[in-house]
Amino acid sequence: MADNGQRGAAGEGQGAASWLLPIAGTDLEFVVSRRGDALVLHLNKAGVLVYRTLLIDACKEMPADHLRAFSPFAQDTMIKIGDLADDLRRASAALREADG
Numbered sequence: 001m002a003d004n005g006q007r008g009a010a011g012e013g014q015g016a017a018s019w020l021l022p023i024a025g026t027d028l029e030f031v032v033s034r035r036g037d038a039l040v041l042h043l044n045k046a047g048v049l050v051y052r053t054l055l056i057d058a059c060k061e062m063p064a065d066h067l068r069a070f071s072p073f074a075q076d077t078m079i080k081i082g083d084l085a086d087d088l089r090r091a092s093a094a095l096r097e098a099d100g
Helices: 064-073 084-099
Strands: 006-008 017-022 028-033 038-045 048-055
Touching: none
Parallel strands: none
Antiparallel strands: 006 017, 017 028, 028 038, 038 048
16 A cells, blocks of 8 residues: 555456545544545445445536535534444334335
8 A cells, every 4th residue: 555545446447546544543444436426435444344425426526606505514424333233223214204
C-alpha cells in the first residue's frame, strides 16, 4: 500500500483505485472507491465488512449554487452496527411504517 493509503481495487474495473483509511485507535477502516459516477464506502471492523453504501452520482459535476443549497440540508443517516437480525427487524419496521 502506498503512503497515501491508495491501493488497487479488485473488481472495480480497469484502472480503478480505492483508498484505505484506517481509524486511529480502533479496529475500523474505511475503504472508499469509485464506480463510474458513484462513490462506494465500505466500513470494515477487524477486517470484516460491516457496512457498505453507494452514493449515486456523487462524482458528477454539480453547479456551485446546488452545492451551497445542499450544505444546510445534508442528509444524516444513523446506522447501528450490530446484530444482523436486530438490524433486519428495525429495517422491516421502518418499511412498514413508511408504507402506512
